[in-house]
Each structure stands twice: as structure tokens, then as C-alpha cells.
Amino acid sequence: MQRYFIDSKQILNNIVTITNSDVHHIKNVMRMKVNDEVIVCDNLANTYLSKLISIEKDKVLLEIIDKINENNELPIDITIAHGVVRREKTEEVIRRITELGCYEYLPVLMKRSVVKVYQDRSERQNKIIKEASEQSHRNRLMILSSVISFQELINRKDEFDLCLYAHFNKNVKSIKKIIENFHGRKILVAVGPEGGFADEEVLKLDEAGFIPITLGKRVLRTETAPLYVISVFGYEFESFID
Amino acid sequence: MQRYFIDSKQILNNIVTITNSDVHHIKNVMRMKVNDEVIVCDNLANTYLSKLISIEKDKVLLEIIDKINENNELPIDITIAHGVVRREKTEEVIRRITELGCYEYLPVLMKRSVVKVYQDRSERQNKIIKEASEQSHRNRLMILSSVISFQELINRKDEFDLCLYAHFNKNVKSIKKIIENFHGRKILVAVGPEGGFADEEVLKLDEAGFIPITLGKRVLRTETAPLYVISVFGYEFESFID
Incomplete structure (x- = not known):
């Protein structure tokens, strides 16, 4: 599943607001649609399953569905x-x-x-x-x-x-x-x-x-x-x- | 010390004849002179210490001084x-x-x-x-x-x-x-x-x-x-x- 790194400040009430170059990537490179699922990781090492709920010209909104218990980081x-x-x-x-x-x-x-x-x-x-x-x-x-x-x-x-x-x-x-x-x-x-x-x-x-x-x-x-x-x-x- | 890979056929009576692009490297990149020492490795995994004995326009001659007992290869x-x-x-x-x-x-x-x-x-x-x-x-x-x-x-x-x-x-x-x-x-x-x-x-x-x-x-x-x-x-x- 496609993964995007975001800043925790982009999350408000379980909604992730994306306005940077990820918008282009989601829309034009991955050609995603509403309801498609993506993984988001914040800068506090939290990983979430989320789904697209709105795709506008310069803004994409995601709704967080679940927190994922995943750790692919090295133990050191x-x-x-x-x-x-x-x-x-x-x-x-x-x-x-x-x-x-x-x-x-x-x-x-x-x-x-x-x-x-x-x-x-x-x-x-x-x-x-x-x-x-x-x-x-x-x-x-x-x-x-x-x-x-x-x-x-x-x-x-x-x-x-x-x-x-x-x-x-x-x-x-x-x-x-x-x-x-x-x-x-x-x-x-x-x-x-x-x-x-x-x-x-x-x-x-x-x-x-x-x-x-x-x-x-x-x-x-x-x-x-x-x-x-x-x-x-x-x-x-x-x-x-x- | 500078190292060159050669073909074992380039060695005759302890003299290594170099006529390929190594000539340019020896003369113009490394700016070596007669009596400078270089290491040569052949395609049979032999490693030799050698010294420059002649530098011509398109040809360099090296004399082998000694066989080197060196193995930097992996054991597998x-x-x-x-x-x-x-x-x-x-x-x-x-x-x-x-x-x-x-x-x-x-x-x-x-x-x-x-x-x-x-x-x-x-x-x-x-x-x-x-x-x-x-x-x-x-x-x-x-x-x-x-x-x-x-x-x-x-x-x-x-x-x-x-x-x-x-x-x-x-x-x-x-x-x-x-x-x-x-x-x-x-x-x-x-x-x-x-x-x-x-x-x-x-x-x-x-x-x-x-x-x-x-x-x-x-x-x-x-x-x-x-x-x-x-x-x-x-x-x-x-x-x-x-």
C-alpha cells in the first residue's frame, strides 16, 4: 500500500490534510480515487491506515481508519x-x-x-x-x-x-x-x-x-x-x- | 600503491607489456616515472610488485620484482x-x-x-x-x-x-x-x-x-x-x- 510521511500537525480530529507535493503524487502519479486506502506516518513514529475522502485541486483529505502496530525500524x-x-x-x-x-x-x-x-x-x-x-x-x-x-x-x-x-x-x-x-x-x-x-x-x-x-x-x-x-x-x- | 589488472598473456620473461588505456592512466593521470612501483594482478589471481622500466608513446613496460602473497578476496x-x-x-x-x-x-x-x-x-x-x-x-x-x-x-x-x-x-x-x-x-x-x-x-x-x-x-x-x-x-x- 502506498505510504506518505506527514507532519503530526496535519492531523486534526482524525482528518489528515495534504497540500504539499503529495497531492500531485496521489492524484497524478498514483491516480488514486476517493475511498482508496493509504498508510500515513507522522513525525512521531505513528503509523495509520487511512482512506481518501476528498480530492480537490490543491488539497487532499484523508480519514484515519486505524492506528497500525507496525515497526520496520532497526532496534538500534x-x-x-x-x-x-x-x-x-x-x-x-x-x-x-x-x-x-x-x-x-x-x-x-x-x-x-x-x-x-x-x-x-x-x-x-x-x-x-x-x-x-x-x-x-x-x-x-x-x-x-x-x-x-x-x-x-x-x-x-x-x-x-x-x-x-x-x-x-x-x-x-x-x-x-x-x-x-x-x-x-x-x-x-x-x-x-x-x-x-x-x-x-x-x-x-x-x-x-x-x-x-x-x-x-x-x-x-x-x-x-x-x-x-x-x-x-x-x-x-x-x-x-x- | 597503484594497482592494474592485466591479462597473464601480457607477461613474458618477467616483463609486463601494457598498451591499452592503462598507458594513459600511468602516464597522464598518475604521472608516473621510470622506477616507480606498481602492483599488477593477472587474470589467474596472481599479484605482483613491479616497477616501471620504460614509458613510450603508446606502450609502458614493467618489470616484475616479486610475487606478492596478498589475498583480499572473500573466502566464498x-x-x-x-x-x-x-x-x-x-x-x-x-x-x-x-x-x-x-x-x-x-x-x-x-x-x-x-x-x-x-x-x-x-x-x-x-x-x-x-x-x-x-x-x-x-x-x-x-x-x-x-x-x-x-x-x-x-x-x-x-x-x-x-x-x-x-x-x-x-x-x-x-x-x-x-x-x-x-x-x-x-x-x-x-x-x-x-x-x-x-x-x-x-x-x-x-x-x-x-x-x-x-x-x-x-x-x-x-x-x-x-x-x-x-x-x-x-x-x-x-x-x-x-
Whole structure:
């Protein structure tokens, strides 16, 4: 069933009012009619079954039929702290890790980032997140955070139960070993930009107590590494049907 | 160190003769000079340390210094049998799963493929594989197989120690449980095209003894699913440094 992410403010007395680009999607892409059913998710992680009750030129009204007890979210909150990369790569990463269940994407200005001037493209990026969340049947949107400096990343350490960074050459710990004894919820994994972390950044990460991990024997591109991380952590923590 | 994949026929008496596009890469992109060292990998999974001994207009000669005992390959051979998808998606998948260590990419014509006429783009795709293999420090190139029909996929089953397919709605087995008792080498994982497998295809897979697996609770796009598969299987089978 088609799914739309809305703001909880759009709900009043069980009626959902849609006036944004979803109107076009409902009317022209999905060609829906009154009485068709859709799933709506709000920004408080509530999921509802609803049905179309009115389709106007620039407005669609839905009536909530039932609250759905569905949870397709990972049982852990993974934040990817990613060295700033080029626009297309950022978009590709955002789209894929949203699908894979990532909690937060946190761009970090790093020494070896090819992109030196960070342009805010959050409007477009949040649109990608919304689309990917709807398509992958998530119950909440991935958080897109504002860009921060490397020092700010280090300062945020205490917000997390576990802080890791991906490194190729270091004496690294296996993800399996680290996970084995982990009982928290909030995990941060830092991934370097195109050229990797600078030596002084690795030093700062070590000093702050970030743990280096390997992503396997091959050298992954900066835009592939986050997909590996979310796939593997998701796989390990998700309770699979059997 | 820069790495180039060559054909074993290019080696004669310890001298490697390069006349293809690598010449441009060595001369103009890397701006290498005589005595610079490079790694060469041949199609027989041999890896050599070599040094430049001659740079001409359209030809570069390397002398092999030593055979390197390096293995960055996964300890299992995973084949992704992928419902034919659009050109850009195919290229994206090929690039990423090469990095992640995939053994073979096998395009399969499936009922719900959006692309109905398959165009051979193997020359361009093999170039992507070569580049991704060099960049990710692999020791062998991923095999790009010719497109086959769904029936041919079924017929190839006996070539593998384990045949799986990714399915969202079925009563699926967890990858962990399946891996636990697996001691073979050759694994095939079939992934549907944009619209997923058709019902009759699922029936055929079941009849042939392919085992359905889940890729987690979210619905992954057809171009994301292979990355998840290679990440997770690679992670599980690779003996990590600790």
C-alpha cells in the first residue's frame, strides 16, 4: 500500500490534510480515487491506515481508519558521521542508507574533503529521504543533521553509547566482537571523505575514545562504506523472522 | 600503491607489456616515472610488485620484482543473479558489489524487468569492474556473465553449493541460520528486478529448491538489495583481524 510521511500537525480530529507535493503524487502519479486506502506516518513514529475522502485541486483529505502496530525500524539508532563529499555522492548515500534503516546522517567537515565550501542542500536531501522512507516502508524519517566541524563531532561523543570509526590500516576491532557485548541503543560510526581521515583526525578520534573498525579486506569508496555499515549493523541487530 | 589488472598473456620473461588505456592512466593521470612501483594482478589471481622500466608513446613496460602473497578476496564465491534492470542501475550495482567482493554478476531476464530488450554493454561494464577492482585492492576481477533466461538460472542450480533468493513477503529463513551450517564455497543469491519476482518465478524457485531469505524489515530497491547481500555475506564469512 502506498505510504506518505506527514507532519503530526496535519492531523486534526482524525482528518489528515495534504497540500504539499503529495497531492500531485496521489492524484497524478498514483491516480488514486476517493475511498482508496493509504498508510500515513507522522513525525512521531505513528503509523495509520487511512482512506481518501476528498480530492480537490490543491488539497487532499484523508480519514484515519486505524492506528497500525507496525515497526520496520532497526532496534538500534545508527548515526553515520560522514566526511563531506560531493553532492551526487551525498544524495546516493542518503537514499541508500535511508532504505537500509539509518537513524541519522551527520555531515562533518574533514581535512581531506574535496568539497571545501559546504552548500546547504537540505531541502532537496530531505525530499530524497522522504521518498526513500515511503518506498522502503519505514515508520520514521532519517534525521538529516546540519554540517558540523570535526571538533564538534568529537564533542558530541557523550550523546552515544558507542562511537566507532572505519579505518583501513589501523589495528582494528571486528564489528562482531564489539557488538557482542553491546547493550545500548545509540551508535555513531564515522566514515572519512574521499581521501580518508587525516592523521591528526585519527589521533583526535583515538584520544576521544572512538574505536576503529574494519569494513572488510577491500578498500571501500567513501560512498560505499556507509551502506556496508548500515547493512551489517542492521543485519546483526534486527530480529529476523525464522 | 597503484594497482592494474592485466591479462597473464601480457607477461613474458618477467616483463609486463601494457598498451591499452592503462598507458594513459600511468602516464597522464598518475604521472608516473621510470622506477616507480606498481602492483599488477593477472587474470589467474596472481599479484605482483613491479616497477616501471620504460614509458613510450603508446606502450609502458614493467618489470616484475616479486610475487606478492596478498589475498583480499572473500573466502566464498557469491554470485548475484539479478533481474535485468536499467543501464544506470546496473552500472551502479556492478561498481559497488565489485568493491564489496562479489564473485560473479549474472543478469537474468525476468517477467517484471522494466527493460525488455537487453543490450550488451559488457565492454563498458567490464571497464567499471576493472576500475572498481583496482581501487578496492582486489586480487581478481568480478566475473560479468552474459544475460540468461529465468529457466537457464534454474538449470544452473547444481553449479552452486547453496541457492537463495531474496523475498519480502514469504516465510523466510534468516541468513544467520542458513550460514551457520554452511561449509561450501559457491553461493548464488537471486534478486528480483524493480517489480520483484513474478508469482510464477517464485514457484519455480521454490520447486527448484532455492531458499527464500529476508534482507531485513524494510523494502529494499532492486539496486540496493545486492549491496546488502554482499555486505552481509562478506561480513559473516570474512575472518576479521582482531
